[in-house]
Amino acid sequence: MPATVHLAHGTIAAIGAYQDAPDGVVLRAPDSAYVVPGIVDTHVHINEPGRTTWEGFFSATEAAALGGATTLIDMPLNSIPPTTTVEHLRVKQRAAAGQLMVDVGYWGGAVPGNVADLEPLWEAGVFGFKCFLADSGVEEFPPLDREQFVTALREIARFDGLMIVHAEDAAVLAEAPAQPTRSYRDFVLSRPDAAETAAITQVLDGARETGARVHILHLSSARALDLIADARAEGLPVTVETCPHYLSFAAETIPDAAPQFKCCPPIRDSGNREALWQALRDGIIDCIVSDHSPATAEEKGRGDGDLQQAWGGVSGLQVGFSVLAQEARRRAISLASLSRWMSRNTADLVGLDRKGRIEVGADADLAVYDSGAEFRIEATRLAHRNPISAYDGIRYGGRVTRSIVRGNAIDVDRVDHTYGKELVRG
Known part of the structure; x- marks a missing residue:
């Protein structure tokens, strides 16, 4: 609808008629544009400190701002040290100081041996705890076995925290064929749907046993949707996300030896993709996040096209919303949805x-999406470090x-890394 959004002191002060333009600075959008709440991306690997050559707070928050994301929640890996203790959280917070163009908060990590660190991290302001049920890809963030997972869940349930889970089953992956290959089809076979369904079953069983709130990260396989729907009907406290690359691409059109498409779990076929879109419509999947997981050209090119050796992760922080706006339009899904x-x-x-909504009293975090401004994505012109x-x-x-x-209009020609602030839970 046509409207005027009034901003004052970093918040939304009023929402009035389009003709209700105030005195002073006015930012106008063309008739082909929409003003939407700033994107809240809760799954971003910023990697600083320790792997800042992969990405860092300066480049990641600039890419976010240019793509409409005004809030990021940073994953506890692949930085060194990982965010598994309060001391390590403080290291990350010091690294971020003075580099933020958007607001940034942090996830903590749940790894073997750090159960005693979980509540202190929660009290220090992390938004929840990430764990893996299979190899994470970095040695400083090992996975939880079944017993460790339930122990961590029980502790997190005690203080009503949130466990977010990379749900692939280690045993299923160990049995899948994973020979060196340049074939994307073979790579998908090495990360089968069964790895996700088995791990998600474990997560749901853990929530049932402990009462802990759980969140399924980057759902790739539509074969897990019935499990999730049944868990919801049962009343289990489970939420689910998926990602733009799972909603945009299809395995049958991905070229071989193209590591820029490699991620874990993998991009599956077009039928699977459409089932994920339907699950969003049906409310089985709750949200969409970037899972921005960049690496250097050396890491992405490791193995010279061998997809088993290349680093897994898709870089899409700056473009995800614009990409999905077109994909949604193709499926008659509203921009509001x-x-x-x-x-x-x-x-x-x-x-x-106070984030992710256009309401009086909310933070003045907004994005302008212009449906008439066509563009061609060029990786070399993105703000991502690589x-x-x-x-x-x-x-x-x-x-x-x-x-x-928060009321600061980003100027692409004069970027300012003092706009963002650190966020803590509560």
Whole structure:
């Protein structure tokens, strides 16, 4: 609807008629544009400190701002040290100081041996705890076995925390064929649907046993949807996310030896993709996040096209909303629905009730999406530290043209890394 959003002191002060323009600075959007809540991306690997050559707070928050994301929650790996103790959290917070263009909060990590650190991390302001049920890819963040997982869940349930889970089953992966290959089809076979369904069953059983709140990260396999729907019907406290690359690409069109498309769990076929879109419509999947997991060209190119050796992760932080706006339009899904999945629902997941919404009293975090501004994605022109992206070379009809962070309008020609602030739970 046509409207004027009044901003004052970093918050939304009023929402009035379009003709109700105030005196002073006015930012106008063309008739082809929409003002939406700033994206709240709760799954981003910023990697600083320790692997800042992969990404860092400066480049990640700039990419976020240019893509309409005004809030990020940073994953506890692949930084060194990982965010598994309060001391390590403080190291990360010091590294971020003075580098934030958007607001940033942190997940903690649940790893073998740190059960005693979970409540102190929660009290220090992390938004929940990430764990793996299979190899994470970095030695400093090992997975939990079944007993360790339930022990951590029981502790997190005690203080009503949130466990977020990379749900792939180690035993299923160990049995899958994983020979060196340049074939994307063979790579998908090495990360089968059964790895996700087995791990998700374990997560749901753990929630049933302990009462802990659980969240399934980056759902790839539509074969797990019935499990999740049944758990919801049972009343288990489970939420689920998926990602733009699972909603945009299909395995049958991905070229071989193209590591920019490699991620774990993998991008599956087009039928699976459409089932994920339907699950969003049906409310089985709650939200969409980037799972921005970049690496250097050396890491992505490890093995010279061997997809088993290349680092797994898709870089899409700057372009995810614009990509999905077109994909949603192709499926007659409203921009309002997409915004809800990428802003309000993600904000609600982590308890940020002033983020992800255009309401009086909310933070003045906004993005302008212009459906008439076509663009071609060029990886070399993205703000990501490394110019590698699965979206490189694709043309889209519409893009984010402006972001506003707590009332500060981002100027793409004069970036300012003092706009963002550190977020803590509560």
